[in-house]
Amino acid sequence: MNGRSIATSAMLYTVTAATLVFIAAPLLVTMSLSVSDTQFVSFPPRGFTLAWYGKVLRDPDFQSALSFSLWLASFATFGALVLGLPAAFALVRFPVPGGAAIRSLLLSPLIFPVLVTGLGLLQLFSMLGWGSVPVNLLIAHILVTSPYVVRTVSASLMLADITLEEAARTLGASRWRTFRRVTLPQIAPGVAAGGLFAFMVSFDNYPVSMWLADAQNDPMPMFIYRKATGVFDPSVATVSTLLIGLAIVVVLILDRLVGLRRAMGM
Amino acid sequence: MHTQPAAVRLADLTKHYGKAVAVDRLSLNIEPGELVALLGPSGCGKTTSLRMIAVLVQPSGGEIFVNGASITRVPVHKRNIGMLFQSYALFPHLTVAENVIFGLEMRGIKRRAAGLRVQEALDLVQLGGHQHKLPSQLSGGQQQRVALARALVIEPAMLLLDEPLGALDKSLRESMQVELRLLQRRLGITTVMVTHDQDEALTLADRIVVMRDGRLEQVGSPAEVYQYPATRFVAGFLGVSNFFQGTVDGRTGEAVLVRCSNDLQLTVPAASVPSGSATIALRPEAVRVGPVGRVPPGPNMVVATLEQAVYRGFMVHYYLRLPGGEPLIAFQQNSGNGVVVGMDPGQPVLAEWDEGSNRLVRDE
Incomplete structure (x- = not known):
């Protein structure tokens, strides 16, 4: 190994290590604080207790925020899949007039400042006189999550072998049965990855929810924000740790089911 | 089924x-x-x-x-x-x-x-x-x-x-x-x-x-x-062919006479006489290659220069050059008796074929 490649590897390892530290360190700090036996958040944590977990899990505000966010993220994911899957299929498989423009439009919520999107939606809903907060939140979340589905599903469709669909058609399968029996199994990892992204993006969305939520419909990120700005006891860290655990579990299950690694190009 | x-x-x-x-x-x-x-x-x-x-x-x-x-x-x-x-x-x-x-x-x-x-x-x-x-x-x-x-x-x-x-x-x-x-x-x-x-x-x-x-x-x-x-x-496209360009010059018996450059004459069995220029295709396996014994007096034969003989197992491929510079390819089957007709590159050889092997083709 010459001097140059040693220098290159050293650089690579340093950057990787730094990246890992900056990703993992905040999570580790949060996790360690969640078991701190103190009245207020202080670092380094002192003692060990699981009391905060008991307190948080019994907190009716936490329970309602969690169930509301799970409800919202599930329906937003469902909506994003129902809308995003056919959109991606049409854009990839058919020569849609103005397809490139439509694709850019569908993906624009990814680029557009989410805060502005939220404010715009708030103004639109109040102009239209739509008063149902859960429905408004759901529409907004579908809007910001569906681009993830469109993108991952498009990528899988482009990799999928079209001659398989043609073979199914010549064997007597209608378009719908071809999609269900041949196309869908091929793009399942992409669909799952898109769904996972959609769920996670909805679950921890703050900038849109802050405009549209109210006291009765309180998503988890807003609950955490209020807790952190109010009494800063370790229960905030406990809530965060629970959410980190939830995210890891969801990713592991999906990886087992459909091979998420493949879908994300890992 | x-x-x-x-x-x-x-x-x-x-x-x-x-x-x-x-x-x-x-x-x-x-x-x-x-x-x-x-x-x-x-x-x-x-x-x-x-x-x-x-x-x-x-x-x-x-x-x-x-x-x-x-x-x-x-x-x-x-x-x-x-x-x-x-x-x-x-x-x-x-x-x-x-x-x-x-x-x-x-x-x-x-x-x-x-x-x-x-x-x-x-x-x-x-x-x-x-x-x-x-x-x-x-x-x-x-x-x-x-x-x-x-x-x-x-x-x-x-x-x-x-x-x-x-x-x-x-x-x-x-x-x-x-x-x-x-x-x-x-x-x-x-x-x-x-x-x-x-x-x-x-x-x-x-x-x-x-x-x-x-x-x-x-x-x-x-x-x-x-x-x-x-x-x-x-x-x-289908197989290999030699092509000749020439001018129709009347009939000889049952065949049409086509004159190409360098005194090469071809006869094609054809009922009707096409006029003007003609393109003739000839399969390499129809061409016989041998030593020059005599000066070619008739149609469908030519003295050419042997450029290369390629041994291909049951066939030998001869790559010839006509006096006018056009290439001519001949495939000849080996007899199977172990004797390969040896001819040295650069030597003149006689290439000849039957009238029935010439094909008038449309050239477009």
């Missing part, structure tokens, strides 16, 4: 892509049970034609008839077609048996009856013991057999083959060609195949359709197309 051989007729089948014409008024009658090969270089429209018959591509014009009834507007999944693809197109997430049963499920055939037919189809392609394997566990040749079983099990009105053996290596391809031919004969299923491989077309087809630039160039049995090419393109 009990297929009813279907008669297929293509009438002025046309496909435009914008301004470009991929297939231009292709008309063809295919007899029941016949195997027709569409042959041509890439971009000649052969694949587009096949895909129009399968309706994977919508024709811009023309009609397709099966047993006299137009199927042009019948959607692909109701056409009862078996198709083989170069990439096999087996469903990777389904087992061999599940792949083969797919078409029967789409037709709503009961599981028990379908299972028997799947077994029968897999036995037909000699893959009886592989039902529960995934396609990825099979070799390329086995995968294409599964695809064949999957296409045949639905008892299709016709079989469409899109470069079916193109992905296999040479020896396997040759044995699969013979097997495919036997099976097609036995089942008597009307078949259209697309290939750019002339050997494959010659081996498999009852009739060859040579295509060029979206048009039909010549149709005929392999022997007809090979021995009597109608155009310079066909003579050059």
Whole structure:
């Protein structure tokens, strides 16, 4: 190994290590604080207790925020899949007039400042006189999550072998049965990855929810924000740790089911 | 497997892509049970034609008839077609048996009856013991057999083959060609195949359709197309040909006399006398090469310079140069007695052939 490649590897390892530290360190700090036996958040944590977990899990505000966010993220994911899957299929498989423009439009919520999107939606809903907060939140979340589905599903469709669909058609399968029996199994990892992204993006969305939520419909990120700005006891860290655990579990299950690694190009 | 051989007729089948014409008024009658090969270089429209018959591509014009009834507007999944693809197109997430049963499920055939037919189809392609394997566990040749079983099990009105053996290596391809031919004969299923491989077309087809630039160039049995090419393109594409350009100069007996440059004279047996310039094609295997014993007095012989003799096992390929500078290729079979006629490069040799080997072809 010459001097140059040693220098290159050293650089690579340093950057990787730094990246890992900056990703993992905040999570580790949060996790360690969640078991701190103190009245207020202080670092380094002192003692060990699981009391905060008991307190948080019994907190009716936490329970309602969690169930509301799970409800919202599930329906937003469902909506994003129902809308995003056919959109991606049409854009990839058919020569849609103005397809490139439509694709850019569908993906624009990814680029557009989410805060502005939220404010715009708030103004639109109040102009239209739509008063149902859960429905408004759901529409907004579908809007910001569906681009993830469109993108991952498009990528899988482009990799999928079209001659398989043609073979199914010549064997007597209608378009719908071809999609269900041949196309869908091929793009399942992409669909799952898109769904996972959609769920996670909805679950921890703050900038849109802050405009549209109210006291009765309180998503988890807003609950955490209020807790952190109010009494800063370790229960905030406990809530965060629970959410980190939830995210890891969801990713592991999906990886087992459909091979998420493949879908994300890992 | 009990297929009813279907008669297929293509009438002025046309496909435009914008301004470009991929297939231009292709008309063809295919007899029941016949195997027709569409042959041509890439971009000649052969694949587009096949895909129009399968309706994977919508024709811009023309009609397709099966047993006299137009199927042009019948959607692909109701056409009862078996198709083989170069990439096999087996469903990777389904087992061999599940792949083969797919078409029967789409037709709503009961599981028990379908299972028997799947077994029968897999036995037909000699893959009886592989039902529960995934396609990825099979070799390329086995995968294409599964695809064949999957296409045949639905008892299709016709079989469409899109470069079916193109992905296999040479020896396997040759044995699969013979097997495919036997099976097609036995089942008597009307078949259209697309290939750019002339050997494959010659081996498999009852009739060859040579295509060029979206048009039909010549149709005929392999022997007809090979021995009597109608155009310079066909003579050059199917096998190897020498070409001579000359001027028609009257008749000698039953033949037309054509004068080429450098005193080379050719005689072609032809009833009518075409006037003006003529193009003549000559197969290399018709040319005899020997030492120069005497000065050539007659037509259909020439003294040429031997540039290279290439030993090819049962054949020797002679690369000659005519006095005018044009190349002349001759293939000569080795006698098998161990003696190879040795001639040194650079030496003059006498090349001669029979009048009956000269072919007048259209040059366009």
